[in-house]
Amino acid sequence: MSGSLSDNLTLRRAVRDHRSVLQQAMRAHRADDLDTAEQLYREVLDLHAAQPDALHYLGVLCHQRGRSDEAVEFVRTALKITPRHPDAHNNLGNIHKECGRPAEAEACYRRALECAPDHHNALGNLAVVLEVQSRLDEAFEAYGGLLQKAPDEARGHYLMGLFLRNHAQNMEHLEQAAECFGRAFERDGRNLRALEALGVTLYALKRHDEARRVYRDWLEREPDNPVPRHMLAACGGADAPPRAADAYVRELFDGFADSFDEQLLKNLDYRAPQVLVDALGGVLGVPAGALDVLDAGCGTGLCAPLLRPYARRLAGVDLSGGMVEKARVRGGYDALDVAELTGYLQSHRGAWDLVVSADTLVYFGELQEALVAASAALRPGGWLGFTLEAMDEDADRVELTPSGRYRHTRRYVERVLAAAGFGDVRIVADALRREAGQAVAGWVVLARRPGRGATSSEGEAA
Numbered sequence: 001m002s003g004s005l006s007d008n009l010t011l012r013r014a015v016r017d018h019r020s021v022l023q024q025a026m027r028a029h030r031a032d033d034l035d036t037a038e039q040l041y042r043e044v045l046d047l048h049a050a051q052p053d054a055l056h057y058l059g060v061l062c063h064q065r066g067r068s069d070e071a072v073e074f075v076r077t078a079l080k081i082t083p084r085h086p087d088a089h090n091n092l093g094n095i096h097k098e099c100g101r102p103a104e105a106e107a108c109y110r111r112a113l114e115c116a117p118d119h120h121n122a123l124g125n126l127a128v129v130l131e132v133q134s135r136l137d138e139a140f141e142a143y144g145g146l147l148q149k150a151p152d153e154a155r156g157h158y159l160m161g162l163f164l165r166n167h168a169q170n171m172e173h174l175e176q177a178a179e180c181f182g183r184a185f186e187r188d189g190r191n192l193r194a195l196e197a198l199g200v201t202l203y204a205l206k207r208h209d210e211a212r213r214v215y216r217d218w219l220e221r222e223p224d225n226p227v228p229r230h231m232l233a234a235c236g237g238a239d240a241p242p243r244a245a246d247a248y249v250r251e252l253f254d255g256f257a258d259s260f261d262e263q264l265l266k267n268l269d270y271r272a273p274q275v276l277v278d279a280l281g282g283v284l285g286v287p288a289g290a291l292d293v294l295d296a297g298c299g300t301g302l303c304a305p306l307l308r309p310y311a312r313r314l315a316g317v318d319l320s321g322g323m324v325e326k327a328r329v330r331g332g333y334d335a336l337d338v339a340e341l342t343g344y345l346q347s348h349r350g351a352w353d354l355v356v357s358a359d360t361l362v363y364f365g366e367l368q369e370a371l372v373a374a375s376a377a378l379r380p381g382g383w384l385g386f387t388l389e390a391m392d393e394d395a396d397r398v399e400l401t402p403s404g405r406y407r408h409t410r411r412y413v414e415r416v417l418a419a420a421g422f423g424d425v426r427i428v429a430d431a432l433r434r435e436a437g438q439a440v441a442g443w444v445v446l447a448r449r450p451g452r453g454a455t456s457s458e459g460e461a462a
């Protein structure tokens with residue numbers, strides 16, 4: 001009998017201990033101290049192997065650290081113990097969504113909603129993955145449901161605004177999108193993405209003065225914020241910089257990375273990585289895993305799986321730490337760096353056989369310095385491939401557009417490539433994304449550093 005009493009006491013102490021360790025783990029997790037949090041979650045599981053919260057949150061943490069397969073296993077194990085836990089279903093959905101598995105994500109969000117029909121987060125996420133799967137009627141209904149259930153929350157208005165703008169078929173849809181963005185910002189004054197979206201949409205509606213006023217007011221409230229500064233220039237309210245300021249790029253893309261929903265939405269019909277790598281396939285031939293490849297402006301890593309077959313070594317560089325974190329989670333790179341592109345290229349002379357830059361040089365007006373740096377960073381015979389937004393004019397010029405990105409004419413691109421010493425230039429027009437319901441025209445550009453190297457085909461002259 002005395003044995004069982006001491007067993008009971010030990011058991012009670014273990015339960016008490018594991019609860020307090022779990023609280024500490026969750027505090028560390030919230031404070032972004034992932035090392036401590038992981039260690040503490042594992043301690044909880046040593047004390048109590050089937051503790052569902054520790055399993056669930058350790059899963060979320062593993063995903064944050066790029067170990068998404070392990071993450072799925074932990075959350076699934078948690079759900080075997082507490083099968084009606086809506087947050088765990090929702091978080092499992094988020095892991096699938098961020099790993100590019102929208103159908104699996106959808107099933108998880110539906111289960112979360114079965115457990116808790118008023119789970120607003122799960123409903124918004126469900127709408128997003130329906131939209132990503134091009135099931136637009138169902139997505140519209142889900143966004144509408146979210147607005148009905150949570151009219152005071154900014155997120156539903158913002159997401160509905162993006163939906164209407166992404167799929168706008170007429171000006172009325174854009175007007176409605178602008179109203180949604182305005183309502184989102186009214187409800188949450190920290191939702192600056194809604195404010196930016198409002199400015200861009202007002203400009204698209206040709207309400208130019210109102211768009212400029214949005215940015216001027218914002219700049220008055222936050223004189224150091226690079227976003228309204230850049231966007232005011234983009235609307236013709238100030239001089240355009242030669243390229244988007246580093247602070248603007250960081251602010252913009254760190255914000256994207258944090259809200260992956262919006263990132264996915266913006267990527268609807270986004271084809272730049274695929275189109276660019278297809279074009280490169282035409283000059284590189286069958287992938288042999290033999291090249292040193294740089295993904296320049298890698299973002300969340302969408303190019304990685306397409307470039308991997310060509311790469312002996314695949315590196316990625318991007319100015320936004322938030323985007324690089326997402327690329328790390330997605331995986332596929334041998335190295336990832338947070339750095340400004342031109343400086344990075346300048347400090348890696350002769351390092352690459354292939355430099356690829358999808359939808360990144362659109363944040364550069366003047367391309368000269370970056371292209372000279374890219375040429376020096378390539379080995380002789382190495383290829384550069386990039387996409388741009390196209391200005392369909394005969395002139396030799398570049399302009400900053402109200403979207404905040406630059407457009408270049410073909411003549412401009414040809415001149416700066418030649419000045420940077422590139423040969424074998426191929427420029428093809430293609431639609432690389434849709435915006436406000438319209439295809440955005442782009443250039444797919446390939447150019448080669450003269451000389452003979454790993455990318456030369458058999459029998460090719462030096």
Ligand SMILES: C[S@@+](CC[C@H](N)C(=O)[O-])C[C@H]1O[C@@H](n2cnc3c(N)ncnc32)[C@H](O)[C@@H]1O
Binds near residue numbers: 273301
């Ligand atoms: C639209 S995203 C494209 C990302 C990725 N290449 C893709 O196709 O999904 C543009 C990326 O360029 C990066 N970027 C813009 N200007 C940059 C610069 N000067 N140096 C490094 N990265 C830059 C941004 O941080 C962002 O991640």
